[in-house]
Amino acid sequence: MDAPFHAGEIAVQMRVGVHERMAEVGSRVMRTAMPEQHRELFQKLPMMLVGSLDAHGRPWASMVVGAPGFIHAPDDRHLRLNTTPLPGDPLADHLAVDVPLGLLGIEPHTRRRNRMNGTVEQMDASGFTVVVDQSFGNCPQYIQARQPSWVDAEGPPPVRLSPALHQEALALIRHSDTLFIATASARPQGHAGAQGVDVSHRGGPPGFVRIDVNPATSRTTLTLPDYRGNFMFNTLGNIAANPRAGLFFFDPSTGDVLQATGSAAIVWDEAQIAAFPGAQRLLQVHIDEALWRAGTLPLRWTAAQYAPQFEAMGISTELGA
Numbered sequence: 671m672d673a674p675f676h677a678g679e680i681a682v683q684m685r686v687g688v689h690e691r692m693a694e695v696g697s698r699v700m701r702t703a704m705p706e707q708h709r710e711l712f713q714k715l716p717m718m719l720v721g722s723l724d725a726h727g728r729p730w731a732s733m734v735v736g737a738p739g740f741i742h743a744p745d746d747r748h749l750r751l752n753t754t755p756l757p758g759d760p761l762a763d764h765l766a767v768d769v770p771l772g773l774l775g776i777e778p779h780t781r782r783r784n785r786m787n788g789t790v791e792q793m794d795a796s797g798f799t800v801v802v803d804q805s806f807g808n809c810p811q812y813i814q815a816r817q818p819s820w821v822d823a824e825g826p827p828p829v830r831l832s833p834a835l836h837q838e839a840l841a842l843i844r845h846s847d848t849l850f851i852a853t854a855s856a857r858p859q860g861h862a863g864a865q866g867v868d869v870s871h872r873g874g875p876p877g878f879v880r881i882d883v884n885p886a887t888s889r890t891t892l893t894l895p896d897y898r899g900n901f902m903f904n905t906l907g908n909i910a911a912n913p914r915a916g917l918f919f920f921d922p923s924t925g926d927v928l929q930a931t932g933s934a935a936i937v938w939d940e941a942q943i944a945a946f947p948g949a950q951r952l953l954q955v956h957i958d959e960a961l962w963r964a965g966t967l968p969l970r971w972t973a974a975q976y977a978p979q980f981e982a983m984g985i986s987t988e989l990g991a
Contacts, residue, residue, distance in 0.1 A: 674696040674697055674700035674804065675692065675693075675696055675902070675907070676855050676856075676866075676907065676911060677911060678855060678906075678907035678908055678909070678910035678911030678912070679855075679902065679903050679904065679906075679907025679908075679910075679911075680907070681907070681910050681911075682903040682906045682907050682910055682936070683901065683902075683903055683907075685938075686901070686903070688901045691901070692901055692902060696902070699806050699807070699902075700804055700805070700806045700902075701802075701804070701805045701806065702747075702802055702803070702804070702805070703746040703747055703802055703805060704743060704746045704747070704749070704784075704786060704802060704805045705746070705805070706746075707784075707807075708775075708784040708786070708805060708807065709743035709746065711775055711777060711782055711784055712741045712743060712749060712775045712784070712786075713738075713739065713741055713742060713743060714738050714739075714777075715738060715741060715775050715776075715777060716735060716736065716737065716738050716740075716818055716820070716969060717733055717734065717735045717736075717776075717818070717969060718733070718734050718735075718741060718751060718773055718774070718775055719731065719732070719733055719773070719774040719775075719776065719850050719869045719871075719918070720732045720733070720734055720761055720771055720772070720773060720774075720869060721771065721772030721773075721774075721852030721853070721854075721867045721868055721869030721916065722760075722761050722764055722765065722769065722770075722771055722772075722852070722867060723764065723769070723770065723854055723867060724760060724763065724764050724931075725763075725764060727854070727914070728914055728916065728931045728958070728959075729852040729853055729854050729867065729914055729915055729916035729931060730760045730761065730852055730916040730929060730931055731850045731851060731852035731869050731916045731917060731918035731929065732755060732756075732759050732760065732761040732918065732929065733756070733850075733918060733920070733927075733967065734751060734753045734754075734755060734756070734761070735753065735756070735967070735968060735969060736751075736752060736753040737820075740752045740753050740797075741775070746802075747801055747802050748791070748799055748800070748801055748802070749773065749786060749788070749799070749800050749802070750797065750798075750799045751797050751798055751799075751800070752796050752797040753796075753797050754796075754797065756963075756966055756967070757824075757825075757827075757828075757963075757966065758827060758828030758961065758963050758966065759929070759963075760929065760961065765790065765793070765798060766790065766793065767790050767791065767792065767793055768789060768790060769789070769790050770787070770788070770789050770790075770803075770854075770866055770867045771787070771788060771789070771790060771800055771867055772785070772787045772852060772866070772867040772868040772869040773785065773786045773787065773788070773800065773869065774850065774869045774870065774871065776813070776871060778813060778814065778815055778816050778817075778818075778971070779815050779816060779817045779818075780810075780815075781810035781813040781815060781977070782810065783807075783808045783810070783813065783871060784805075784806070784807045784808065785804070785805070785806050785807070785808060785868070785869075785870075785904075786800070786802055786804070786805050787802075787803050787804040787805075787866050787867060787868055788800040788801050788802045788803045788804070789801055789803060803866060804866065806902075808871070808900065809899075809900060810977075811897070811899065811977065811979050812871070812872070812873035812874065812897060812977045812979055812980075813848075813871065813873055813977055814847050814848055814873055814974035814975065814976055814977060815974065815975040815977075816922060816971040816972045816973065816974050816975070817971065817972045818969045818970070818971050819969070819970055819971075819972075820968055820969065821925070821968055821969070821970055822968065823925050823965055823966060823967060823968040824965075825925070825926075825963055825964045825965035825966040826964055826965075828961045828962065828963045828966075829961070829962040829963075829964075830959070830960075830961055831959070831960040831961065831962055832958065832959045832960065833887060833888050833889045833890070833957065833958070833959075834883070834888035834889075834890065835890050835928075835930075835957065835960055836962065838926070838962065838964070839928045839960065839962050840881060840890075842919050842920075842921055842926060842928050843879050843881055843892065843919055843928070844877055844879075844881065845876055845877065845921075845989065846876065846877075846878075846879060846919050847873060847874060847875060847876045847878065847974060847976070847987075848871070848872070848873050848920075849871075849872050849873075849879065849894070849917055849918060849919050850869055850870065850871055850872070850917070850918040851869065851870050851872055851905055851915055851916065851917055851918075851953075851955075852867065852868065852869045852870075852915065852916035852917075852918075853867070853868050853869075853870075853904075853905050853908035853909055853912070853914070853915050853916075853934070854866065854867045854868070854908055854912050854914065855867075855868070855907070855908045855911055855912060856911055856912055868904050868905065868908055870904060870905045872894060873977060874894065874895060874897075874980075874985075875976070875980055875985055875986060875987045875988075875989075876987065876988075876989040877989050878894060878895060878946075879892050879893065879894045880892070880893040880894070880945075880946075889956060889957065890956075890957045891954055891955070891956050891957070892917065892930075892954070892955045892957065893937070893946075893952055893953070893954045894952065894953050895943075895946040895947075895948060895949030895951075895952060895953075896936075896949060896950055896951040896952060896953055897948055897949060897950065897979070897983075898950055905953075906936055906951070906953070909934045909935070909936055909953070910936065913933055913934050913935055914931070914932070914933055914934055915931070915932065915933075915934035915953075915955050916929065916930065916931040917929070917930045917931075917955060920967060922970065922971035922972075922974075923970060923971070924964075924965060924970075925965045925966055925967035925968070925969065925970060926962075926963070926964050926965060926966070926967075927961075927962075927963040927966050927967060928960060928961070928962055928963075929960065929961045929963070930955070930957045930959070930960035930961075931957075931958060931959055931960075932955050932956045932957040932958040932959070933955070933956045933958065934953065934954065934955045934956070935953075935954045935956075936951055936952070936953060936954075937951060937952035937953070937954055938951060947983065947984065947985050948980075948983040948984075948985050
């Protein structure tokens with residue numbers, strides 16, 4: 671792969687002053703096939719994060735689940751997921767052959783994570799197969815370690831929230847230490863012209879996402895810090911090229927899920943950044959539509975062991991600190 675970065679990623683890399691360095695390493699870390707260690711990780715996970723686009727080109731972040739082994743890599747170019755979207759998940763409405771997806775496999779208790787962005791090649795009643803476009807690993811930074819367990823879960827029907835979020839959704843955001851963000855690298859017309867979809871992890875101390883509500887419109891804006899990372903700027907580069915994002919929040923103890931989609935922006939203003947300790951930039955998402963799905967996840971997690979990077983940066987992991 672000679673040029674793994676698109677124009678949005680390059681623009682952010684140039685602004686930060688790392689483009690030359692990333693141009694040298696990009697083709698080595700971003701592949702068109704999955705290495706064996708990635709395949710091994712995917713095949714033992716009970717969940718996979720999925721980024722997708724709806725019929726309007728809006729990104730959504732989702733989680734699909736199954737007993738370990740539900741993900742299978744028959745070869746280094748294909749990943750088979752023997753599962754279907756959870757009830758009420760937007761992914762169910764636009765999962766189809768030839769659509770782009772971003773996949774993130776993450777094992778929180780070991781802090782391992784790997785990404786695979788690709789295209790749906792085949793679908794049937796039991797699942798779907800994705801062919802690799804990009805495969806790359808991520809470092810373990812900012813991941814809260816927690817162990818999963820299975821429960822029987824069948825929550826009530828999803829509640830559509832637009833433009834205001836209800837109190838349960840706002841409380842989940844205020845307590846969250848983890849979220850997932852889906853973005854796309856080009857503004858598509860439907861699915862035509864989409865260069866790729868990505869889904870990424872974001873972690874911080876509990877309450878690391880700031881909530882602002884416009885009193886006139888009730889529209890919610892979420893602001894989160896962007897800490898020092900791998901300098902590829904996949905998420906920020908996508909937003910620079912196509913200012914939209916989808917967010918996925920979950921409650922590890924109850925299985926509640928909040929999914930949201932909206933317009934997105936990168937904040938470079940130093941005065942605003944200073945309000946978020948450790949942040950190098952900020953991401954803002956202005957929510958257009960959201961779904962609340964109470965108790966829908968059949969996974970529960972143990973209490974978090976917070977990522978050591980926060981202590982190193984002098985950031986408290988006490989809620990509200």
